[in-house]
Amino acid sequence: MKRVTGIVALAALGASVAAGSAFADTSDKKIALSNNYAGNSWRQAMLRSWEKVTGQAVADGVVAAADAFTTAENQVTEQAAQIQNMILEGYDAIVLNAASPEGLNGAVKEACDAGIIVVSFDGIVTEPCAWRVAVDFKQMGKDEVLYLAEKMPDGGKLLEIRGLAGVFVDDEISSGIHEGVAENAQFEIVGSVHGDWAQDVAQKAVAGILPSLPEDIVAVVTQGGDGYGAAQAFKAAGRDTPLIIMGNREDELKWWKEQKDANGYETMSVSIAPGVSTLAFWVAQQILDGADVPKDLTVPFLRIDQDNLEENLANTEPGGVANTEYSLDDAKKVVDEAKM
Amino acid sequence: MSSIRQIFEKPWIWAFVAAIGVWIATITFTQGQGAGGVLTAAFSFATFSVIVALGQMMVITLGPGNVDLSIPATMTLAGTVATKVMATQDSMIIFGLLVALGVGLGVGLVNYGLIRLLRIPPIIATLSSSFLFQSAAIWYNRGLRIKPPPLLADFATSTVWGVPVLAIFIIVLSVAIHIALHRTVYGRSVTAIGQNMRAASLAGINVNRVRFLTYILCAVFAALNGFFFSAFSGGAALNMGQTYLLNSIAVVVIGGTSVAGGFANVPGLWGAALFLFLVEAMLNTYGLGAGIRLLLTGLIIVGVITAAGGQKTAR
Incomplete structure (x- = not known):
């Protein structure tokens, strides 16, 4: 646990040194997570990873806020209303795990029109103005x-x-x-x-x-x-x-x-590691920072082989799924790969 | 001749006819390969369907509106608590079994408490209580999968000449329920209440006590199933009961029990449980696409129920 947060903190620090102006650009920005379902171990781990990484990012002043919202029922209408609330509350970016690829397009378009960055991951949306962190x-x-x-x-x-x-x-x-x-x-x-x-x-x-x-x-x-x-x-x-x-x-x-x-x-x-939510978070942060990010990004797989089995098993919660959290550098790597 | 006709007038025969037909269709396709293996697997899994279906059958027989939707959650809770209590120790198996049965008893009390004291319709009462039990299971062990004691796991998966040992036990239990249903005051009362609750009450049957016992019975069987199923599949999982909700109702209805209550049928449960497993195995063996598989499953079930129902009206 400590090691991971350590790495994240280090990554954030490294980013601030490397990008120079990164702190100034996004330190007043607010990012929201819109999630449609929390009823299995994968989603629970996804939310915990978000909390861990973004909590540290907020403490370090990388962004002003990174709040997570989950709808009670896995329903498109409810999530659309949730996104509209986020627009009204003045978030600068919305990171979205969507209940439907098409059903939320109206709400996503509204958000884009209001100048909000929308990054969808895992459950992606087809609306062209949003970014997609998709799994191949x-x-x-x-x-x-x-x-x-x-x-x-x-x-x-x-x-x-x-x-x-x-x-x-x-x-x-x-x-x-x-x-x-x-x-x-x-x-x-x-x-x-x-x-x-x-x-x-x-x-x-x-x-x-x-x-x-x-x-x-x-x-x-x-x-x-x-x-x-x-x-x-x-x-x-x-x-x-x-x-x-x-x-x-x-x-x-x-x-x-x-x-x-x-x-x-x-x-x-x-x-796929549930921590992919944190990758989407850093992608959103990069876009807010003014980086040139292609609209379609691909999530790296979490692969376990014979030689790293023990290490991964030790890090996996009983009854859960093997997980990893992503750093700003990981996000930059994914963005660079998409540009190629 | 007349004895053959008599047999075909039994509503449960069609489930067996269908099961055997599907089995023959499967082994014809594989040219005899795996004929015994499929049957062994069918009996292994039918056993678990039958345990819960026995309880569900008694509840449904109580009449319209009676159904227990908390079976999956009860299975999960009993399996979770029992495997944790046993902590893989062979010496704790009996204690674990008692704990599981105790969980079933508690679940039955809560369910009937909601139905009787708060006057909530059974379908809503058991649905809402199932959320409580599922949450309790999550809270108790947070999805941690503890292995069953080795001796218990061996018992749950062992076979004698291709017949699962557990299936033999549950066949004996089924016979006991069959006798209870037809030869005891309690069993006759359940049927009478299902046919006409008011008439049964006027005839001097203690309706509340019979309903109470029936919901307890159903919950205890669900807990028993959770105990054995977690032993069979290497530990309790949070979603282990999921498929047993609709399955338990389908087995009861295909088995020839009246969904409107008042008429129960134990032998049909085995026919229906074997049939449902074999249909899936057959369609998988044929290698058909998922869409066609679901379509055929639906059509075959409709066909079997129509055959059984048609026979009844002709009578």
């Missing part, structure tokens, strides 16, 4: 197959666990996985189930399809939150556990660590 979910799916291709050059049969049917994220990750498989023809997806990103749903779905699948499945490609359930289903069916890609949940990492200690089990884990 398709690449995330493809990375899983690329990792497997490197690890198992001979290829083999794969089982795919998808997320919640009908959600954009599920389609994106899955299309990335399928694209990766198409490019690496030594792999073949022999079964696909929906695990709804929940371990018990995934366990049930995998248990149902497993008996009808061939014995020589080499790996399970997943979307996060479902790896542990898949492992349980393989165990219950009395099968050897294949390589299961994990999604940074604490129970997945813990299981992986146990297997690693017991038999040298190897895999990797990838997801």
Whole structure:
């Protein structure tokens, strides 16, 4: 904890030295976080990261205020009203995790017209005047197959666990996985189930399809939150556990660590850190500071590999998700990458 | 011949016919591979559906408006508290079970307290109490996933000749409930209240006591399910009960119990629970897209209910 805030403070200090005028430019600016949902561990961690990093930024005088607001229900109308309130309250920038990609466009446009900077992240908005800190979910799916291709050059049969049917994220990750498989023809997806990103749903779905699948499945490609359930289903069916890609949940990492200690089990884990809210915060601060920031930015993945598993597991709250907070320098790096 | 006709007049037979049909359709596709494995998995998961459905069935049988929506939260709370109390110690299993059952008892008391003392309709009372129980589970352990004691986990996942041991226990429990329903004063009273509460009351049945016992029973079964399910799946998770709300109601209705109350059916619960698992397994095995899968699931369920209902009106 202390170390992270230390790094943040250091980063803020470094920024003030490097940018020179940064303090003067944004120290009187107010930034608000508009959030539509807080009912799972990911969102809780997202809010805590925001509090930690922006609290320090306010104390250091980087910005005047960074208040977080969450709507009671996950509803577009409510969040639109919340944004209108923020306009009236005179915030200079709104960092937004939107309930809908299109539904808030009217309110976002109003904010832009009032001269307010709007930075959307995770749940992004399509309104052109807003910035988007988006996740390349398709690449995330493809990375899983690329990792497997490197690890198992001979290829083999794969089982795919998808997320919640009908959600954009599920389609994106899955299309990335399928694209990766198409490019690496030594792999073949022999079964696909929906695990709804929940371990018990995934366990049930995998248990149902497993008996009808061939014995020589080499790996399970997943979307996060479902790896542990898949492992349980393989165990219950009395099968050897294949390589299961994990999604940074604490129970997945813990299981992986146990297997690693017991038999040298190897895999990797990838997801988005809830701390992405802090990246959006620094992006907003940079825009207020007058920096030239492209409208479309990409969030880096938080990837855990064999050698940094212990370190990440130790930093992950029991029952939570592996997390990292971003610094001003991280934000600058993301902006520079987008410019290229 | 007449005995065959008699069997087909039973409302629960259609759930079994559907389950067997779906199973055959699955193994035809895989050319026999995994025939036994699918059945073992189906019995493993049907067991958990049946535990909660037994309680839900009794509640629904009490008549229109009676339903317990707090089942998922009760499962979560009981599972969370029990795994924490047991702290992976084999010697604490019995104590953990008692704690889980105690949680169920408490939940039942709160639920019926809201229904009876504050005169809140059951659907609202159990919905609002479920928020309390879910919050209590979050507060008690903040989503921390504690493993079940190894002995308990082995028990919950063990099989004898392909039959899950837990399923055998729950089949025995189902038989007990079946007998209670048809052969005891309590069971007959539940049915009578569901058919006509006023008539039952005038006939001298203590309506409040029977309803009270039924809500307690339902909550205790939900807690029992939370206990075993967290043992089965390697610990209690905050969302572990989520799928059991609609599932418990669907199993009851597909199993041939009247949703309007007054008529319960225990054997159908097993047929329906196996059927619902096998349908999903079959559609996954066929490798169909999610949209078509949901569509077919809906159509198949409608088909089975229509077949069962059509038979009843013909009678």
